[in-house]
Structures are given as structure tokens and as C-alpha cells.
């Protein structure tokens with residue numbers, strides 16, 4: 059990247075000296091704007107052990123695009139009129155797992171690599187969302203169980219890589235996806251998978267491989283032609299991998315590594331003994347509210363989170379959902395003022411220049427809702443407490459799946475492989491009560507424990523209002 063304006067920070071170190079010490083699975087914008095930048099800071103301070111080898115598990119386009127620009131890319135942090143751009147050089151290579159599998163497995167097996175980080179989205183772990191167990195009906199897992207040396211799934215690729223790794227080389231896997239106890243979840247699923255293909259390998263993973271929990275936070279919208287054009291004007295060169303995101307960033311990691319680790323705390327990460335309170339706070343307040351904004355926004359024809367926040371109906375609903383219902387279910391991590399955290403979140407959601415699409419957040423609801431809403435709802439109902447806003451958010455999601463159109467009749471694009479099964483149940487029900495019952499009986503999302511009948515009735519009444527008068531009627535009065 060030549061000819062950049064002086065305001066853009068570029069790597070001042072010799073990239074050829076970088077040793078790939080980290081393999082990262084899932085090369086999306088989030089990784090490039092989050093973990094890769096923490097690592098970039100350490101490299102810029104002179105620690106050359108942590109070059110990143112990125113792996114795309116499906117899409118061949120991203121590795122190709124990055125290779126075409128020597129794996130350099132820009133990240134612009136933007137809030138309103140303020141913008142700051144930096145070019146990252148931490149990425150030393152990018153592989154496409156389906157076509158370069160042996161190279162990927164060799165990288166995971168290489169003793170100089172002591173960390174494998176991953177952002178593969180919730181569905182990338184082949185977990186049954188409700189039972190929290192390995193989903194052996196997942197097509198990629200089925201494939202890998204019969205051909206473990208030619209894996210396609212995240213778990214299969216990691217297990218096959220570890221199998222080739224010298225037992226003496228310590229390894230830490232850092233899950234950076236939005237799941238509660240994400241490291242513990244990864245451990246459980248990986249051991250479940252490995253025990254079906256190679257019991258000694260499963261034992262080795264269980265005893266030797268560290269999988270700390272972590273909480274990641276940064277709002278990073280997927281790139282659009284508009285964001286790429288904007289970045290190109292700012293940079294003076296075309297960057298097909300340009301990321302435009304918010305200034306805020308946070309990474310809390312459980313300090314439980316098997317071998318050497320990057321000193322990410324020197325780049326602002328918090329290394330701590332217990333990440334769970336941070337995870338719960340972030341998943342419920344940020345992601346939980348985000349999902350509500352996404353479904354309410356989609357139903358109301360609002361394209362971006364900031365548009366939704368500016369809409370009196372949806373914005374008001376989102377604020378109350380966060381401040382009243384969700385906040386009440388969150389225990390503050392040490393030193394945190396949860397109310398101040400909420401106000402900061404709301405200001406982040408209002409960022410007018412991000413263009414964060416409600417459609418993007420609405421994706422994969424069958425994976426996200428069980429993590430973001432249902433624990434808070436279950437806990438509250440078990441204590442006899444109603445959560446009127448959260449219950450309405452759930453109804454809005456179900457209505458979105460059932461109707462498939464916005465409140466003004468525009469067809470919605472629903473990106474969620476698990477949605478058709480749930481939508482079918484909703485559509486086949488004879489009335490709203492049956493629809494609520496049928497949805498809640500969909501165990502892969504809602505679990506198999508019964509829901510209180512008064513709650514089922516409230517949900518049915520919300521569904522009925524949504525059917526008759528959309529979000530306006532649902533939120534009236």
C-alpha cells in the first residue's frame with residue numbers, strides 16, 4: 059500500500075522477520091479489526107513471534123483478496139465525524155481450508171504456533187444450541203466422522219491439526235465467538251468430536267490443550283460497496299479488505315494458557331481469572347439488545363442500527379429492554395457500573411456513521427437467541443418474574459420468522475439455516491396459542507424443559523397483536 063496519506067499509520071517493522079506464532083480460523087472483518095489489531099500492537103512494540111496465519115474455512119475469496127494486497131489491510135475507527143485509520147501487517151498469510159487443507163493442518167501442527175484463535179460464528183461449532191451438546195446431525199460433522207483426515211468442520215480441522223502436532227508442544231485454543239463459557243464449550247465439543255474418531259487424541263486434547271474463555275467486543279459491520287468506496291477515498295488507494303468499525307474495543311481473556319502467549323494485556327486486553335461475568339454482561343446487554351433491534355428493525359423497515367435507534371418506537375423499545383429487563387438479570391463484574399455500561403452501549407448503537415445492518419445482526423437467530431435471550435428469560439420466569447420487553451422481543455422474532463414480511467409487506471431476507479424448521483411450526487399452527495406452543499416445543503432452540511403456561515399465553519397474545527397490527531400494536535400502550 060503505497061501513497062497513503064501521512065495520517066494513516068502503517069507497519070514500521072520488517073514484516074519479513076515475523077514468525078507465524080498464531081493460526082486464526084475465520085478471516086472475517088471482526089478478526090481483522092479485533093484480535094489482529096491487539097497482536098499488531100505487540101508486533102509494533104518489537105515482539106516478532108506473533109505473526110498470524112489466517113485460515114478461511116469456506117470462502118476462497120477472502121484469502122485470494124488478501125494475498126493480492128500482500129495481506130495488508132486498513133482498519134478505520136469511525137464515530138460521527140471522527141475517524142482514525144491504521145494499516146495492519148500482522149497477517150502473514152491466508153489459507154483456504156477446503157483447497158489447502160494439508161497446509162492448514164501443518165500450520166496447526168507446527169511447534170512455533172502456540173495459539174489457535176477463532177471467530178467462526180456461533181454455528182461454526184456444530185453445537186445443538188439448546189442441549190449444548192455436539193450436533194452429530196450437522197452435515198460437516200457427519201462428513202468428518204467418516205473422513206476425519208479430510209475435515210470440513212471447525213472441530214474436525216482443529217482435531218486433525220492437533221493429531222499431527224508433537225505432543226511436547228503446548229497449545230492454547232482461544233475461542234472468540236459470542237457464546238457463554240465459549241472456551242469451556244469449545245473444549246466440550248472438541249473432546250466429544252475427537253472421542254468419536256480417536257480416543258487417545260481426545261484424552262490428549264482434554265488433558266493438554268488449554269481453552270480459556272474470552273469475551274470479545276467491537277462493533278464491526280460487514281463491508282459494503284459504500285464502506286469500501288469511502289475507505290478508498292480516504293486512503294487514496296483501493297483496499298478490498300478495508301474494515302470500518304467503531305472506536306470501542308474490548309477483549310477479556312481468562313489467563314489460562316498452555317505455553318507462551320502474546321502479552322495482549324500490553325495492547326489493552328484484560329487477562330483475568332474469571333471471564334464469565336463479563337461474558338454474561340456483554341451477551342445479554344449488547345448482543346441481546348442488538349438482536350431485538352435487528353428483528354424489530356427488520357419488521358419496521360429500518361436498515362441500520364442507528365436508524366432503528368432514531369426511530370421513536372424501536373429506539374424506545376431497545377432502550378427499555380436493555381435498561382429495564384436485561385439489566386435486571388446481569389450481575390456486575392468487579393468494578394463495573396452496569397448502568398454506565400448500558401449508557402455507553404446505547405451511544406455506541408447510535409453511532410451514525412457505521413451503517414451496521416439490522417439484516418446482518420438478524421442472521422442465525424436460531425443460534426443467537428438461545429445464548430442472548432433465553433437464559434435471562436428462563437432465570438426470570440423461574441423466579442416468577444415477568445420480563446415484558448424481552449417477551450415482546452421474542453414474539454417479534456417469531457413473528458418475523460412466521461410472516462416473512464415487514465409490517466409494510468416487504469419480503470424479508472432471512473439468513474438462518476435453522477429458521478425454516480421453526481417457521482414451518484409457526485405457520486402450520488391453527489391459531490396464535492398453538493403457534494406459541496409449537497415454537498416453544500422446538501427443542502433445538504428452546505430446550506426441552508416446559509415453559510410456564512402464563513408465559514405461553516402472553517407470548518400468544520403478543521403474536522396475535524403482531525399479526526393484526528405489527529410492531530406498532532405490539533408496543534402500543
Ligand code: CS2
Pocket residue numbers: 236274275276277278344345348349418419420426
Ligand atoms: C452482533 C455482534 O451480528 C451480531 O449478532 O450482535 O456481531 C456484535 O456487533 C458484536 O458482538 C459486538 O462486539
